Amino acid sequence: MSESYEKFEGLIPGDGHPRWGQSYYYNAYDPVRCLGVFIRLGFLENQGEANSWVIVFRNGSPLFTRTNLNLPHTLARPADGVEIAGMRIHAEVPLKRTRITFSSPDCSFDLVWSELHPLADCIAMTQDKDGAFAREVAHIHLEGTSTVTGSITHRGEMAALDGKGFRDIAAGPRNWDALLHYRLAWPVFDNGMAFCGIRGISTAGGSAYMRMMHDGEAWRRVTAIEDRLTFSPDGLAVEHAHWVFTDELGRRHEMTARPLFGWLFPFDTFVLREHMMEYRLADGTIGYGLHETGYRLPWQGMAD
Template sequence: MKDGQFVMLPRHELPHEPDGSRNFNESVYTNAFDTASPVGGWMRLGNRVNEGYAELSVCLYLPDGRIACQFARPQITSNDRFDAGGLSYEVIEPLKSVSMTYSGDLIIVEDPEALRDPASLFQGGQRLPGRAHWVHEAESPVHGGEPADDSVQTMYGRDFSLGHFNQHGRARGEIRVGDQSWTIDGRGWRDHSWGPRYWQAIYFYRLFIANFPNGDGFMLLKITDRAGRVRREGVLLVDGRYEPVLDLDVSTEWTGDRDPAFVRLGVLTANRKARIDAEILQLAPLRNRRRAGDEILLSRIAEGFTRFHWNGQQGRGMTEYIERLEDGNLAGFPL
């Protein structure tokens, strides 16, 4: 499959040969949310084989407001599979169906504010055995792929990933935490990327991912570099077809902790104008840190379980705000 800018073949579903860059990363991500109840979450595994570890992230939003999560850096020695630290990803049918499963301890977060001090949370937080599993079946085309040539801009920029694709789908599975369990019968979204990556390559961006009960959805990205240059990317999914975004406005209402609470989105495609409201129900205030010589580089990664309203429908999904943190200042706040 080739759309003039990107090439997407079944083999791109499988792990790629790492290049020589120390920070080569190959990442798979899925999210899934139940249609009938406010439960769901996301899982990500990013292989950094040239650094000898994988980035493991599991974040589950439970109906009572708790978050069950796990973050780890299990050791790996090859990039021939997505399977580390109890988290695994399987391609059932390329471009059509995948599954993701985590089995292991989960940290139970009663108050998301505890995530601002992860060292204390990881040391003394309550833990329960858990399992999350879901299967994604495609309900959309694949968006993205490998750039057709060196002139093509990638989704997040070539200093964050080279190849990248994503897809909306039907999601079914189960979440278990301790002796409680919840069924996932709804929809979700997935992506897969590969190439050199440091999180701090992102100056700031705002990402919105949603699914609606009738099968519509969207992925919307507004990304800004240090020089103030802005790109607006993404798609609306309408009646099983992707409509590329031509313009995107983002207006954020913030909490006193500088976290996003409510967002108003204006979207333009060749076929329609859309007004979308995003109410963040539960926020996981995460961060990423990296040592560069004698300097510690920090990024805020705010992951919000979100209820979206669009065209008379209510859907669920994720809001993700990433930005560099410099001298205590968030690069994108209050934009």
């Protein structure tokens, strides 16, 4: 891991792009307690705005939700600790250990993301630094996995959380309106394998990927992906996912996924559907992680 990546835990000034932004995303799931969280921070420097969300869920149902889309911009970042809408995020050891605390009358938590697989730049691993994602979504997109430990208290009842999750750090333009649709899979498997696959379809009909996988020893480039989704009648929720991918060593991997929880997030003319899913490799190995889909409005469905 390049030490220079540590700077992305801090403020990265914009390059003049009107949609320049930084984002920080964290998720976690404990399959024993069926307990999880989705957390995101977004900073839009030239629009003078910040946004955040916190979703806590258990047994397939939401326990607590807070979404803020038009908060005042701040120069604070996780490197030194950022406080926003009742939440504090502090990269206590940049890239390797982040503590997130949250407090409200109905829900509070204290959770720590500790490095499992190190953060790597998925755009660079894809070898598409000049492609659609690099132009419209981010110049750098660091993704990695963590063990996640701590506790969540909901209306006076405390539950321990001991699970795994993904996190990412991105900096660059964030132009949702350039995307017609995208789909993302981030499973962490019991055998130590992890996968990062993102397919974006532009408004012009072009298709591009960010992709890499960890085989338990190192991050590997993914050379090819096939992805097939089955959607619910509303066209937004995913009922079943099937991904096949080939890594740089020529190994073929296949996995399916079923949803455990879903939630919809708005971004004005774009919406995201978060799913926490149970994944299964062809040999039966189980994993858990995010499956995310995004849709430009008005959404009219996918041909595939």
